[in-house]
Amino acid sequence: MAIFLDQNARVIVQGITGGAGSFHARQMVQYGTRVVGGVTPGKGGTRLDDIPVFDTVRQAVAATGATATAIFVPAPFCKDAILEAVDAGIRLVVCITEGVPVLDMLAVKPIVDREGVRLIGPNCPGIISPGKAKIGIMPGHIHLPGHVGVISRSGTLTYEAVDQLTKLGIGQSTCIGIGGDPVQGTNFIDCLQAFAQDPDTRAVVLIGEIGGSAEEKAASWIREHMPDKPVVAFIAGQTAPPGRRMGHAGAIIAGGRGTAKEKIECLKDHGIDVAPTPADIGETLARRIGRVG
Amino acid sequence: MKIHEYQAKALLASFGVEVPRGELARTPEEARAAAQRLGGEVWVVKAQVHAGGRGKGGGILVCRSLDEVSDKAGRLLGRPLVTPQTGPKGRLVRKVYVEEGLAIARELYLGMILDRETRRIVIMASTEGGMEIEEVAARTPEKILKEYIDFSVGIQPFHVRNLAYGLGLAGETAKKAHRFITGLYRAFVEKDASLVEINPLVVTASGDLLALDAKMNFDDNALFRHKDVHALRDTDEEEPLEVRASQFDLSYIKLDGDIGNLVNGAGLAMATMDIIKHFGGEPANFLDVGGSADREKVKAAFEIILADRPKAILVNIFGGIMKCDTIADGVVAAAREVSLDVPLVVRLQGTHVEVGRRILSESGLPIITAETMREAAEKVVQASRGQIRAA
Numbered sequence: 001m002a003i004f005l006d007q008n009a010r011v012i013v014q015g016i017t018g019g020a021g022s023f024h025a026r027q028m029v030q031y032g033t034r035v036v037g038g039v040t041p042g043k044g045g046t047r048l049d050d051i052p053v054f055d056t057v058r059q060a061v062a063a064t065g066a067t068a069t070a071i072f073v074p075a076p077f078c079k080d081a082i083l084e085a086v087d088a089g090i091r092l093v094v095c096i097t098e099g100v101p102v103l104d105m106l107a108v109k110p111i112v113d114r115e116g117v118r119l120i121g122p123n124c125p126g127i128i129s130p131g132k133a134k135i136g137i138m139p140g141h142i143h144l145p146g147h148v149g150v151i152s153r154s155g156t157l158t159y160e161a162v163d164q165l166t167k168l169g170i171g172q173s174t175c176i177g178i179g180g181d182p183v184q185g186t187n188f189i190d191c192l193q194a195f196a197q198d199p200d201t202r203a204v205v206l207i208g209e210i211g212g213s214a215e216e217k218a219a220s221w222i223r224e225h226m227p228d229k230p231v232v233a234f235i236a237g238q239t240a241p242p243g244r245r246m247g248h249a250g251a252i253i254a255g256g257r258g259t260a261k262e263k264i265e266c267l268k269d270h271g272i273d274v275a276p277t278p279a280d281i282g283e284t285l286a287r288r289i290g291r292v293g
Numbered sequence: 294m295k296i297h298e299y300q301a302k303a304l305l306a307s308f309g310v311e312v313p314r315g316e317l318a319r320t321p322e323e324a325r326a327a328a329q330r331l332g333g334e335v336w337v338v339k340a341q342v343h344a345g346g347r348g349k350g351g352g353i354l355v356c357r358s359l360d361e362v363s364d365k366a367g368r369l370l371g372r373p374l375v376t377p378q379t380g381p382k383g384r385l386v387r388k389v390y391v392e393e394g395l396a397i398a399r400e401l402y403l404g405m406i407l408d409r410e411t412r413r414i415v416i417m418a419s420t421e422g423g424m425e426i427e428e429v430a431a432r433t434p435e436k437i438l439k440e441y442i443d444f445s446v447g448i449q450p451f452h453v454r455n456l457a458y459g460l461g462l463a464g465e466t467a468k469k470a471h472r473f474i475t476g477l478y479r480a481f482v483e484k485d486a487s488l489v490e491i492n493p494l495v496v497t498a499s500g501d502l503l504a505l506d507a508k509m510n511f512d513d514n515a516l517f518r519h520k521d522v523h524a525l526r527d528t529d530e531e532e533p534l535e536v537r538a539s540q541f542d543l544s545y546i547k548l549d550g551d552i553g554n555l556v557n558g559a560g561l562a563m564a565t566m567d568i569i570k571h572f573g574g575e576p577a578n579f580l581d582v583g584g585s586a587d588r589e590k591v592k593a594a595f596e597i598i599l600a601d602r603p604k605a606i607l608v609n610i611f612g613g614i615m616k617c618d619t620i621a622d623g624v625v626a627a628a629r630e631v632s633l634d635v636p637l638v639v640r641l642q643g644t645h646v647e648v649g650r651r652i653l654s655e656s657g658l659p660i661i662t663a664e665t666m667r668e669a670a671e672k673v674v675q676a677s678r679g680q681i682r683a684a
Binding site for chain 2: 152155183212251
């Protein structure tokens with residue numbers, strides 16, 4: 001088992017003829033994801049390798065029975081692309097694009113929720129259930145099928161953590177990058193709820209960063225609802241100056257709140273082991289689940 | 294993106310928000326002429342810099358004669374203004390805003406931001422005008438009124454009534470509050486603001502409601518659809534290296550330490566700063582080259598880091614979309630063009646890592662390599678102290 005994504009997903013790529021879209025469509029196919037189509041308005045009827053391209057998501061769904069989408073369209077068009085996917089009946093929307101205006105997400109989020117669609121991102125690396133499928137831009141080869149769930153607000157830092165786990169022989173059930181924006185389709189608690197119910201996930205790695213209070217909320221949720229599965233965490237941004245956006249739109253210490261220090265203290269208070277450095281994430285988990293070395 | 298007070302006031306006025314009359318001046322003579330045109334007997338000369346706490350720093354001065362206006366403008370212009378938010382070096386004052394003085398009866402606070410947790414726009418109001426809202430929130434949270442606005446339906450009259458009556462406004466002033474607050478909300482959503490703060494919002498002796506100060510920040514990601522707002526950017530107020538980085542679409546923040554770093558991804562970049570600190574070093578910057586950096590962009594990033602004269606540089610790349618050979622190419626190209634006189638530690642991992650490492654080793658450059666993040670951080674801290682060198 002895995003959460004949100006398995007080998008049965010029938011995936012389309014919105015923006016498949018663009019540079020990033022075509023590159024990652026091929027990478028996903030190579031990983032074993034069932035990429036059944038692509039969408040680029042005006043390019044309907046063409047193909048990328050063996051993948052048929054359509055003008056609209058509705059046409060793509062009708063022809064391929066697609067259930068999931070990866071969005072690579074430029075940020076100004078993401079609101080439209082997400083809503084088009086929802087309207088066409090897609091159940092899992094993964095928006096990779098960075099730079100989506102936050103008010104666009106405010107408009108999109110209630111509709112996604114109302115329709116019961118799982119939106120991951122924007123501004124995220126996507127989701128991978130190792131050995132089954134990936135929808136996103138993460139390098140597939142660093143992953144190993146297994147029983148640890150990984151959730152993160154970051155991209156490359158997640159690869160770093162996964163790489164450490166894999167090198168220790170610890171596999172992953174599903175790894176989800178929820179994205180670095182202030183308004184996200186899926187948050188930590190959405191993922192934790194799914195991991196809690198997934199019999200195949202036995203422990204969770206949570207990678208947070210400065211800004212907002214998602215980590216604190218996750219900490220109290222974990223203590224209340226998931227006492228039986230060990231969780232370890234890392235928080236990036238201990239040296240970040242206040243009032244500055246550290247790359248991610250959501251990574252900012254505002255009004256003295258959202259610091260790494262307060263998040264780390266809160267996580268520890270809730271019984272969650274926090275890795276002292278980003279190089280210790282794998283070992284911290286190994287210790288916690290009793291698999292040192 | 295931040296803008297100046299005078300720009301925020303002009304923008305808000307176009308949405309029906311009432312502001313005092315004022316004019317911008319770049320010299321004492323201009324300030325005097327502005328005051329003369331505005332008329333009256335009292336003026337306020339206000340330093341225009343992108344920093345809060347200007348009042349505490351002596352950047353807002355009340356004047357009772359035209360001579361005093363030019364005198365005080367002269368004292369502000371061309372000098373750094375130090376406020377609690379600028380740091381000890383302060384900010385150079387290039388412009389002042391000259392405003393009519395008002396007969397103030399009450400000072401209130403009004404602010405608007407996106408609340409991440411409820412995903413609503415929250416309007417905050419308080420009777421404690423002129424004080425920092427964080428301070429009020431810490432000391433007397435009951436004095437802060439909050440109205441949460443659902444973005445899909447927008448601001449409703451009851452929100453305004455709750456705020457106006459909650460602030461003790463009555464009669465004509467309460468009616469004026471409606472125009473003021475709805476105008477502010479419209480400006481926020483139509484211009485993709487990320488913050489609007491009116492502190493203080495003043496009630497005059499005659500019952501008018503005006504924005505005595507105005508602060509507005511905007512969502513950088515939405516500037517593509519607001520050319521007018523983008524035109525208000527004042528790069529004089531930004532760190533020169535950060536301006537240069539933004540021209541190459543690099544996410545860069547200058548810090549006070551002496552170990553430069555070049556990383557792909559914001560989370561990994563923050564984590565790299567953290568681990569440098571953990572092993573006893575001080576990061577000189579945050580730099581995320583992004584996911585689609587080409588050779589030119591990497592070269593530019595490298596040059597920006599070197600311009601800050603670090604004692605050592607760490608390149609930490611986990612190749613996903615970004616391929617290690619691209620980074621290696623950029624590092625080698627930049628290192629050849631700039632006379633690299635500081636130790637360089639490079640740690641590559643991920644896509645095309647073998648090709649990347651080969652490019653580095655065949656370059657003949659004195660590069661210290663590392664396999665893991667821990668090794669890279671330890672080595673760069675040692676290298677910054679002259680304890681190790683490239684073989």
